[in-house]
Structures are given as structure tokens and as C-alpha cells.
Amino acid sequence: xxxLTEQEKVRREKLDFLEDYNVNPFGERxxxxxxxxxxxxxxxxxxxxxxxxxxxxxxxxxxxIMTKRGKGKAGFAxxxxxxxxxxxxxxxxxxTEQEFEIFQKADLGDIVGVKGxxxxxxxxELSLKLSEFTHLSKALxxxxxxxxxxxxxxxxxxxxxxxxMTNEDTRETFILRSKIIRAFRRYLEDKGYMEVETPxxxxxxxxxxxxxxxxxxxxxxxxxxxxxAPELYLKRLIVGxxxxxxxxGRTFRNEGISIKHNxxxxxxxxxxxxxxxxxxxxxxxxxxxxxxxxxxxxLEIQYGDQTIxxxxxxxxxxxxxxxxxxxxxxxxxxxxxxxxxxxxxxKKGLEIAPHxxxxxxxxxxxxxxxxxxxxxxxxFVYGHPIExxxxxxxxxxxxxxxxxxxxxxxxxxxGNAFSELNNPIDQKERFEAQLxxxxxxxxxxxxxxxxxxxxxxxxxxxxxxxxxxxxxxIMLLTNSKSIRDVIFFPHMRQKHQ
RNA sequence: GGGCUGUUAGCUCAGUAGGUAGAGCAGCGCCCUUUUAAGGCGCGGGUCGGAGGUUCGAUUCCUCCACGGCUCACCA
Numbered sequence: 318x319x320x321l322t323e324q325e326k327v328r329r330e331k332l333d334f335l336e337d338y339n340v341n342p343f344g345e346r347x348x349x350x351x352x353x354x355x356x357x358x359x360x361x362x363x364x365x366x367x368x369x370x371x372x373x374x375x376x377x378x379x380x381x382i383m384t385k386r387g388k389g390k391a392g393f394a395x396x397x398x399x400x401x402x403x404x405x406x407x408x409x410x411x412x413t414e415q416e417f418e419i420f421q422k423a424d425l426g427d428i429v430g431v432k433g434x435x436x437x438x439x440x441x442e443l444s445l446k447l448s449e450f451t452h453l454s455k456a457l458x459x460x461x462x463x464x465x466x467x468x469x470x471x472x473x474x475x476x477x478x479x480x481x482m483t484n485e486d487t488r489e490t491f492i493l494r495s496k497i498i499r500a501f502r503r504y505l506e507d508k509g510y511m512e513v514e515t516p517x518x519x520x521x522x523x524x525x526x527x528x529x530x531x532x533x534x535x536x537x538x539x540x541x542x543x544x545x546a547p548e549l550y551l552k553r554l555i556v557g558x559x560x561x562x563x564x565x566g567r568t569f570r571n572e573g574i575s576i577k578h579n580x581x582x583x584x585x586x587x588x589x590x591x592x593x594x595x596x597x598x599x600x601x602x603x604x605x606x607x608x609x610x611x612x613x614x615x616l617e618i619q620y621g622d623q624t625i626x627x628x629x630x631x632x633x634x635x636x637x638x639x640x641x642x643x644x645x646x647x648x649x650x651x652x653x654x655x656x657x658x659x660x661x662x663x664k665k666g667l668e669i670a671p672h673x674x675x676x677x678x679x680x681x682x683x684x685x686x687x688x689x690x691x692x693x694x695x696x697f698v699y700g701h702p703i704e705x706x707x708x709x710x711x712x713x714x715x716x717x718x719x720x721x722x723x724x725x726x727x728x729x730x731x732g733n734a735f736s737e738l739n740n741p742i743d744q745k746e747r748f749e750a751q752l753x754x755x756x757x758x759x760x761x762x763x764x765x766x767x768x769x770x771x772x773x774x775x776x777x778x779x780x781x782x783x784x785x786x787x788x789x790x791i792m793l794l795t796n797s798k799s800i801r802d803v804i805f806f807p808h809m810r811q812k813h814q
Numbered sequence: 815g816g817g818c819u820g821u822u823a824g825c826u827c828a829g830u831a832g833g834u835a836g837a838g839c840a841g842c843g844c845c846c847u848u849u850u851a852a853g854g855c856g857c858g859g860g861u862c863g864g865a866g867g868u869u870c871g872a873u874u875c876c877u878c879c880a881c882g883g884c885u886c887a888c889c890a
Contacts, residue, residue, distance in 0.1 A: 323842085387849090388849060391846090392847090437848095442848090465825075470883065471881070575889085732890095
């Protein structure tokens, strides 16, 4: 245990001071009848004089002391609750001697309950003139600086509570996060989709291309993976007869941490019986537009120095056409060979991984390397090659492509959807192709999931499926540069002693 | 993992061409019954991220380590 700082010692001494007065430094229930926001809404419209003359109720609120100014036999402070801050005015002659002394000894960071009536100061600030002051909880450590707040990025992530206490922007971002997720749920429930929960511990890795976290169950004495996607379980529910299900939940991927990646993140996945890629495009657009309008009140989103317009009518662009336009090679050509595509990519300076064995691998590589970075306004890029889409239905006209899309906004992927592959024979072949990739060194390839194939053999209706990265959408709407700014407790390396 | 970069008081930051450090806020004492980033006077608080090295002397220069940030690679 580290030595206490001078300020910590002083605050601990104040515990004794409170106990001398029979005051519990970490007190009890306090029944409030208002909060800082309600008080401002109800009374800020009146002038100082009006407030002085009119009758108004006695109000009780509680919160943390954020600023404090002694004025001899009086004093001011701002106390903060979840809704904001309100100034309190303390006069020696309005409180008991004990209450006033406790106020004078109170520290920034202490949590107090107060009772009083509203007034306005000479400067016109709405304030609560106290008739009672109750100490509720002692803060044994000093708060970050009252004017600048907590700036140190590392500290803001590691001790988010301090960030939330002192930085209004942080509070607003997380309030928006909550509203966005609530709007998602409401929209989907209103459309008749059912929210479900599926396992997070998976015996087999599947549903996406990613490296998993591995864990172990003691009683069963078997390994489990933390899910990289809920997809295969949700589709079992479609087999089971539910016609529209969704899950909003945590997903885990054992990969690098970056401004766009946290090891655990929140996804929304949805499956709709009798739907397809196109119905998912319609749903995605309507969902994001509805949520954005509801939460933000506008479809013009400022993100960094980009202005994104989410107005209806998002562009639809076939991946092969996009690559043809920006890179100059036509992957729709029937006679395009893998060798030719590979040569083209090599000339462009790209590296070809050993498990790249089809033209589709090259197409996707070219798209991600040269085209994705050019897409700013919301665009459905569709027609992903079959090689990288083991769970999506083949396009009926050209089996080299699938009926799959990714939603790209501001060069980043926000959603992924397709006409779900419901042919168990085809699905088995796809898994086998994935196993071959695994042998060639693709650590992210899907595993064979016989249990899932068996489910498909009982018959799954044609269906559309959709996944949306919730954290990234929240980043976009809250103009947050890093995913760490929209996740309360982002993962960081442990600081050792 | 690579490159660049940061770490000084509880917080926000200066600074030292190498001679063991300052300010504001916060804290302590005194004054002040409408202040508001309150004010005035006074006081205390730092193994300058850690460990080595160079040097008479290192917070400053060098090396390594720890933990961040940005970025590239991988991915959503």
C-alpha cells in the first residue's frame, strides 16, 4: 500500500471530525423530491425578484460537491447529480451550527443531501438557498481539476468514473449510447422481431472470420470459445420456427486493439425468415435512419471533418463493378483466371496469402485495398465472392458471387448481411473449403459445424440475415474518434506494481 | 509486432544549453453573509514513470524496461 498523500491524510482526519458530530461519513438513504434538471426547468424562467416574492416548494436534492467558495459566514457550492449541476447557497444563520461547520469542512467530491428553496443571485444564477445540509458520503481522494477536468487519456479509460464525474462530453456520449441501443430495440420490437439470447460459450468457432478467445469448462472438462458471432445459433432458431429474431450482445475477437477494435464489442444480429439480401438492405436503411432521426434529430452527421448524409436512397454498388471502376480489372469476366488476377494484384504491390486460391480472394483484396477507402457516403457494397462468404447464398446468375452486402460509411464497415445459405449440402461444401483454407494457414477460417448442418437438413426457410456493429455506429453518431470513447471500460494492459 | 511519440505535485501544465524543480487549481491557516474558473495574506506538498550507464554531478544525455497515444499490419 502506497503512502497516503497529504490531501488523503487530511480527508481521513475529517472522518473523525464527522464521527465526533455523530455523522456517518458514509451515510444512509436520503429521500429526494427533485433533481437539478427539474429545478432548472421549473424555475429558471423566473426573475430574481419574481422568485423572491412568489411561493415555491421546499426542494430536496443530492449530489456531489464540484466547486465550493467560502464567503465568511456564508458560502456557495455547485452540486452535481446525474442531470447536471445546481448552485447551493449556504448561510450560517439558516443552518444549525453543526451543519454549517460540516459544510465548511466539506471537500470537493463529497456527496451531500440538501434541502432549500430556489432563489437567484445577483448574477442571475438559479440557486438553492439551504435550510438543511446533510453529509452523505466522504470522498477520501481529491477530484481532478475542476476547470480542465481529467485530461490524461489513459486515466480517463482506466478510471472512467473520474472521466464521467468531470467531463460532460463523456457523460453525453454514453447517454447517447444508451439511447441509440434503446431506439434499436424499440424499432425492432415494433416491427415484430423477437429479442433472444444465445450462448456466448461456443464449442465450435463459427459465424465470422476471426480468431477466438479460448476457455475451459471444468465440470464438462472441455474447451469452449467465446463467440465471435451469434449467427449459427440464431439461424437454428429460424429452423425452429421463429420467423424474426434478433440479439444485441457482446461478441469477442482475439485480435489487435486499435482505434476501431476492442476485444469485446457489441453486435446486433437479426434473421428474418422469407427475407433475402434485398429485404435486409431495406431494413438496414430504414433502421439506421429511424434510429438516427429519433436520437439525433437529423440525418446530417458530422464526423471529424466529414459530413455524412444518411438521407434515404443509399447507393448500391456491386463489388466487382466498384473494383472495375477504381482499379481497372473486370472480375465479372467469365474467363478471368486466378493466375491472371493474382498477377494483377502482385503488380499493384499486394501480398497474396497462401490460402488465397480463388479469384474471389483477389477481388476482395483489391476492394479492401483500393476501393473501401474511397467510400464516404452510405453505400451497400454487394456481391461478395463466394470464397469469403461461407454462410451466404450463391447468386443465382453467377455462382462466383453471393447475395451478400456490407454497409460502408466513411470508409468503414458498419454492417454485413446476406441471403442466408439454407442448402445443407452446399453449406457442407463451404465448410470443407474453409477447412482447406485453415490447412493453408488461414487462422480465421470457420470450423466444420456438423450440428449446424444437421439443423439445416431439417429445413430452414429462405432467410435474410444482418449484423450491425453497434459500437461503430455509436462512434459515428457521437463523433467519437476511438472505439474506446464509446465503451465504458476498454481493455488495456494491466499496470503491474 | 513495426515506426513515431508521451510519462514532472492529487489534477492541468511550465521548466532545467547537465548544478536534485515552478505556476494555477486542489489542500492547510487567517479574513470576508449574493460568490461563480470567487478574492486577499501566509504555509505545506515532488525518489521529475522504473532500472542501469556516461559524468565530479542526471529530472535533463544514452541504453533497457513498464504503461499510454497516434500510425502501419490483421480485423468489425
